[in-house]
Amino acid sequence: MKNKNSLGSVLRKIISSSKWMTLTTVIIIAGAIATALLPPLVLERIVNRLTAHQPIPLYLALIYFGLLALSGLLESGQNVMITVFGQKVTHGLRSEMCAKLQRLPAAYFARHEAGKTTSRFVNDVDVVDSLFTNGIISMFADACKVLSILAVIFYKSLGLGILMLWVTPLLFVMTRLFQKRILKAQLANRAAVGNVNNHVPETIRTIRMIRTLFRQKYMEQKYDDYIEESYHATDKSNLYDSIYSPIVIFISSCVIAVMMICAALGGQVQQFFGVTVGTAVAIIAYVNKVFDPLESIGMEIQNIQSAVAGVKRINEFLNEPEREKTDESVTGKGPIPNTKPCICFDHVSFCYDKENTVLNDLCFKVESDEAVTLVGRTGAGKSTIFRLLLGLYCPNEGRVLVDGVEASKIPDTRKRKLFGYVEQSFHSVSGTMAEQISLFDPAISQKQVEDAARLVGLHESILALPEGYNTPVEKAIFSQGQFQLLSIARAVAASPEILLLDEITASLDSDTERRILDALERACEGRTVLSISHRLHVNTRNYRIIEIGSKCL
Ligand SMILES: Nc1ncnc2c1ncn2[C@@H]1O[C@H](COP(=O)(O)OP(=O)(O)OP(=O)(O)O)[C@@H](O)[C@H]1O
Numbered sequence: 266m267k268n269k270n271s272l273g274s275v276l277r278k279i280i281s282s283s284k285w286m287t288l289t290t291v292i293i294i295a296g297a298i299a300t301a302l303l304p305p306l307v308l309e310r311i312v313n314r315l316t317a318h319q320p321i322p323l324y325l326a327l328i329y330f331g332l333l334a335l336s337g338l339l340e341s342g343q344n345v346m347i348t349v350f351g352q353k354v355t356h357g358l359r360s361e362m363c364a365k366l367q368r369l370p371a372a373y374f375a376r377h378e379a380g381k382t383t384s385r386f387v388n389d390v391d392v393v394d395s396l397f398t399n400g401i402i403s404m405f406a407d408a409c410k411v412l413s414i415l416a417v418i419f420y421k422s423l424g425l426g427i428l429m430l431w432v433t434p435l436l437f438v439m440t441r442l443f444q445k446r447i448l449k450a451q452l453a454n455r456a457a458v459g460n461v462n463n464h465v466p467e468t469i470r471t472i473r474m475i476r477t478l479f480r481q482k483y484m485e486q487k488y489d490d491y492i493e494e495s496y497h498a499t500d501k502s503n504l505y506d507s508i509y510s511p512i513v514i515f516i517s518s519c520v521i522a523v524m525m526i527c528a529a530l531g532g533q534v535q536q537f538f539g540v541t542v543g544t545a546v547a548i549i550a551y552v553n554k555v556f557d558p559l560e561s562i563g564m565e566i567q568n569i570q571s572a573v574a575g576v577k578r579i580n581e582f583l584n585e586p587e588r589e590k591t592d593e594s595v596t597g598k599g600p601i602p603n604t605k606p607c608i609c610f611d612h613v614s615f616c617y618d619k620e621n622t623v624l625n626d627l628c629f630k631v632e633s634d635e636a637v638t639l640v641g642r643t644g645a646g647k648s649t650i651f652r653l654l655l656g657l658y659c660p661n662e663g664r665v666l667v668d669g670v671e672a673s674k675i676p677d678t679r680k681r682k683l684f685g686y687v688e689q690s691f692h693s694v695s696g697t698m699a700e701q702i703s704l705f706d707p708a709i710s711q712k713q714v715e716d717a718a719r720l721v722g723l724h725e726s727i728l729a730l731p732e733g734y735n736t737p738v739e740k741a742i743f744s745q746g747q748f749q750l751l752s753i754a755r756a757v758a759a760s761p762e763i764l765l766l767d768e769i770t771a772s773l774d775s776d777t778e779r780r781i782l783d784a785l786e787r788a789c790e791g792r793t794v795l796s797i798s799h800r801l802h803v804n805t806r807n808y809r810i811i812e813i814g815s816k817c818l
Pocket of ligand 1: 375617644648649
């Protein structure tokens with residue numbers, strides 16, 4: 266199922282849900298731009314009065330300092346609002362992506378490596394965050410600042426305005442050139458530091474092999490090469506950094522000097538550049554103010570450029586096809602009709618990719634309360650049958666029915682009551698021992714948790730732990746066999762009607778296997794059981810064998 270979702274729709278949602286915040290941000294940005302322009306104008310008046318030997322009224326001085334303070338305040342407010350807005354976008358985006366993750370089909374996870382999906386959640390969202398906190402909004406504010414300063418300069422001195430019109434783009438190009446070189450050097454440095462960080466633990470991990478095979482010199486040389494690279498990259502970055510500021514100061518001084526010289530010349534040139542002393546002071550302040558936003562715009566363009574790829578990747582993720590929506594009306598207190606047979610594979614064909622058919626025209630039925638073992642060579646498709654049964658995949662042909670309902674149409678809320686799935690190994694979740702069994706399902710009471718643990722014979726062992734059922738789970742708390750018992754307890758805690766057992770004793774010794782089979786015997790009582798097993802002696806109950814790989818059974 267294709268769905269139309271994107272960063273744009275998340276943004277629209279955030280803006281419409283925080284109208285007041287958006288409006289306040291716009292007002293504060295406009296206020297910050299306006300108040301940044303005012304202090305030099307007041308200064309101009311003060312200086313003009315000074316040069317005319319007139320007294321300076323107190324209110325002018327107060328207005329000047331008041332405007333400086335207000336401008337600083339609004340500038341901070343602008344940064345705060347932009348950061349808050351960016352955080353809201355990050356939060357909204359991560360929530361939307363997390364919800365999307367739950368709606369993705371199992372095939373997505375088979376096609377995409379976990380690391381790459383994680384990187385979309387972490388790195389790409391961070392990049393989008395910087396797009397808002399240090400990108401488009403700040404760039405818009407800075408561009409407005411530059412334009413309004415240029416407009417004031419034009420108004421005050423036409424000659425200087427025209428001069429600035431030439432100088433500003435040149436300065437911007439120069440700033441970008443410096444920034445690109447600094448960034449390149451920083452990236453090279455980051456790569457070199459990454460290599461150093463990898464090299465040290467690798468050396469420690471393989472130190473015995475290095476010494477026994479006399480590779481110390483090689484490892485030492487490699488380390489020296491990495492830190493040499495880092496040294497040169499940092500050197501370059503520092504060099505560009507140190508010469509950029511003097512160049513900017515030199516250019517701004519040249520502009521001011523040209524204005525002063527031209528203003529001092531007589532005739533038309535003086536008229537063109539003519540300014541009072543006060544205006545000259547104000548203009549010097551404005552010229553200096555142009556450089557900061559120009560420098561910021563360069564960095565903001567950089568952020569926007571690197572965010573474009575992140576936005577693209579996030580939009581790709583949000584537009585991934587989703588699972589078919591299930592009919593919630595089949596949820597709840599068993600509206601699924603209890604028809605016989607309980608499970609039915611009706612001429613099912615399935616392939617993960619077009620080239621390899623895994624199941625071809627498979628038919629079998631399992632009655633209610635029946636116990637069945639699926640056997641077949643490795644790769645015959647036994648685990649695939651479970652995945653189809655759990656509705657994680659849909660068959661390409663035929664139907665998979667559970668109590669007469671297509672498996673993929675059964676809602677998740679119903680599945681926990683319907684299926685108990687025990688995998689080959691236990692996957693713990695971060696939480697307490699009780700939470701390993703309940704999986705944070707509020708519908709499963711503490712009594713049900715303890716009953717499940719009792720059923721598999723783990724109750725006493727759990728009570729013996731320092732905090733009993735509230736003991737946080739770590740790797741070393743139980744043996745592999747005990748963890749496998751815990752996964753049976755987890756599967757039966759919600760009293761499911763069907764138990765799916767996937768090679769659960771595959772990697773256990775015979776003593777532990779016996780304990781687990783005993784626990785299973787109790788857990789399977791009164792339930793429909795489907796198990797996958799390579800070892801037929803696993804059948805303690807009267808299991809019917811279904812061989813996968815042969816045709817209709
Ligand atoms: N997510 C997947 N994407 C593509 N192919 C897959 C995927 N999962 C399994 N397969 C392929 O489908 C075939 C059947 O796999 P399945 O795990 O169902 O076999 P099995 O009978 O359970 O094997 P085993 O007894 O070794 O566990 C195999 O060839 C496997 O490589």
